[in-house]
Amino acid sequence: MRTRNDHVPMSSPLPVSGASGHVAPPVPGVRLGQVLGQGGFATVYAGEQVSLGRPVAVKIDSRPLHDERNRRRFMREMAAASRISGHPNAVSLIDSGVLPDGRPYLVMERCDGGSLAQVLQRGGLSAAQAVSIVMAVCSALGAAHDAGVLHRDIKPGNILIDAYGSPRLSDFGLAAVQREGIDSSVTLETMTPDFAPPEAFTLAAPSPRGDVWSMGAVLFALLTGRGPRRTADGAPQSLPEIINHLSVPIDTSDARIPEALRPLLDRALHPDPAQRYRDGNELTEALTRAGGLSYGAFSTPHSALRDSHPLPAAISTPTAGSRRSSRALMLLALGVTAGVVISAAVLGAVRLIDSVPSANRAAQGASASPVLHAGARVEQGAGSRPSATARATVPGSRKASPSPTAAPTPAQVNAQGIPYSDDMPWPLGTCLSRTTSVVGGTSVSQVDCSQADWIVFAGGTFDPATTASSATEAMTHDPQVEAACTSDYAQRYGLDLSTSYTINTLGPNDEEWAAGSRGFACVLGRL
Known part of the structure; x- marks a missing residue:
């Protein structure tokens, strides 16, 4: 994030239709579009961050900062505000500055x-x-x-x-x-x-x-x-x-x-x-x-x-069955590669539950396939905890869930009835992105929710009575993981399950496991 007036190419202003008929002012690095809202002292524009092609919102104050002292104070305020941009319930501040005419502006993630x-x-x-x-x-x-x-x-x-x-x-x-x-x-x-x-x-x-x-x-x-x-x-x-x-x-x-x-x-x-x-x-x-x-x-x-309030779809997803199948094969190939090249210190797995819309879910749940261990290094992101490991099952390999009466019960739930614990590697609502390197390693970090692959919807602590010797083993068999990382809790959290999705479990890496870390997080993504 920039918090100063860097010398960046100005975007070409686009005419903005509206009652005022005015033209949007040039903002560094942003191509402005239509007016989203206008008050007595500020105008909010839809925009696109030119370097990334990412949708943003730009708020421009109509009151100029007339002197350098006030401009410096504004930039200090923006630098301070940027420190909370990683919070899952705060709109992230992407950039800020002062236009040539003295008006301050903010570039923020857009919430549609x-x-x-x-x-x-x-x-x-x-x-x-x-x-x-x-x-x-x-x-x-x-x-x-x-x-x-x-x-x-x-x-x-x-x-x-x-x-x-x-x-x-x-x-x-x-x-x-x-x-x-x-x-x-x-x-x-x-x-x-x-x-x-x-x-x-x-x-x-x-x-x-x-x-x-x-x-x-x-x-x-x-x-x-x-x-x-x-x-x-x-x-x-x-x-x-x-x-x-x-x-x-x-x-x-x-x-x-x-x-x-x-x-x-x-x-x-x-x-x-x-x-x-x-x-x-x-x-x-x-x-x-x-x-x-x-x-x-x-x-x-x-x-x-x-x-x-009607909301847009949580995460865009392909609708063709062939796309979903090819994505599953890609995950399988990445898992094999990662299992070969990732060192033992960061070896883990990702527990992956492939799901389809509820109308087709029952027909798919009973199949059983071999479990594939995939290496996954989970890096610390802004506001997150250090590295964690994860465990993955081949899509479609999860056995049919036991009856509700036989299902394990989460050890701790919050006021909303969602499983959680203070040991979780990321808190509820954290948005995560995963990146796979050319050698097959997977890194996961906290990002703006508009860019996320996963969102944390539940979590907990491994069963204290576990006899597992590693996080990989624990995430395969631990009853608390089975109890918490379910579609029922994803739905209770408020996530849309009407399209294909995956449920993953993130936990400690081998070093953290050896040091006593026992928390895990349940995340939902889209296929």
């Missing part, structure tokens, strides 16, 4: 699933859906606060939906840039009244507790279908009315807010910042504890958004 603002147009969500969504994006906010980054503009429109149906907190950066010499009326005008904390209206110094208030307001809106400063029928208040009531606590007695959630909202939305949760991490912990309350079972953020 819409935003929570569009979801809210249909009304409120269930408590389980709302809490699971906010808990996911709040974990990204906590990571930002750990990195010293404030958001300052949390609202439903800045929580986007990616191709997997995951909520992603966006727009770190422009809202957080402090500009000297700006009139206070302009600052007030840039705020979204429903979601701005009380202290923002008095131009007090921002803090993580202000972001907490805004995140609480998003949860309030998801539960009720209206912002916390609106009347019961959804009518907005005027700015003078809002300012006159800044010290009055938000009324959380709406019948759509479960009784058990009201203390959490009362604290998050407290008029006094000192009485709120300290930061995004503390609010995330409170939301996690709320998962055990009696208002209903959690759904995952993916399924919550899928149920409430």
Whole structure:
């Protein structure tokens, strides 16, 4: 990622149709397309990163940074924001800079699933859906606060939906840039009244507790279908009315807010910042504890958004049966090569379950083929843990699953009922890419979800009673792997199983196994 004004060829601006009829400004390294959205102080364009041909979104602020000091401050803010780009619930920042006319811009990954603002147009969500969504994006906010980054503009429109149906907190950066010499009326005008904390209206110094208030307001809106400063029928208040009531606590007695959630909202939305949760991490912990309350079972953020808002397909897949068969043969060949050339220190296998749409699944499950051990080196990616090994079965080789009554039970599940453990090599929701070298070695690293081959949907820790002498052996026979890495949990996590997919298990390499590492992750990919 570049965080300075490098000398790169400018893309040719493309005419942009729209009400304004304006022409998109040239942005280094990006070919701009149509306007995706426009507000009073910024315009968002669809674009393509020229070097990679990757779709991006470009946000250009209409307010120039007039002096070098403010420009340097902006670039420092962007460098800080880039440190959380690897979080699975934060939109990744690809580039940033300042145009020749002084306007700052951000180049971000593009999430084409819409935003929570569009979801809210249909009304409120269930408590389980709302809490699971906010808990996911709040974990990204906590990571930002750990990195010293404030958001300052949390609202439903800045929580986007990616191709997997995951909520992603966006727009770190422009809202957080402090500009000297700006009139206070302009600052007030840039705020979204429903979601701005009380202290923002008095131009007090921002803090993580202000972001907490805004995140609480998003949860309030998801539960009720209206912002916390609106009347019961959804009518907005005027700015003078809002300012006159800044010290009055938000009324959380709406019948759509479960009784058990009201203390959490009362604290998050407290008029006094000192009485709120300290930061995004503390609010995330409170939301996690709320998962055990009696208002209903959690759904995952993916399924919550899928149920409430139509989403694009998670991962593009070929539809022809011949393509699927040839891909299976390619995996088989790579496995043979890897088994020959990979050293014992990184030897493992990938446990691969080949699946077809549910209508054809039953006809395929009973076949049995020889197991193939494939070497796989799993490299550390941004925000991930060190190398892990994986084990692979030839596509179609998995035996028919035992009956539900005989199936092993995961040792630990989270509030959504998904198997997990703290020992997992990657946390739930992590997006991974795999690369096979010319000699057959496979490396896996964390990537933007738009570029992913796999997504982590479950995991756990190998059975403590295992007698396996290696991760390869454990991933073949361990009951916890069999219990967790199933299509049932992939579906519960919210992944689309209507097209051909694979389920893989990633675990420790031989060195890590010898050192006592016992965690594994279940990932889903497409054929």
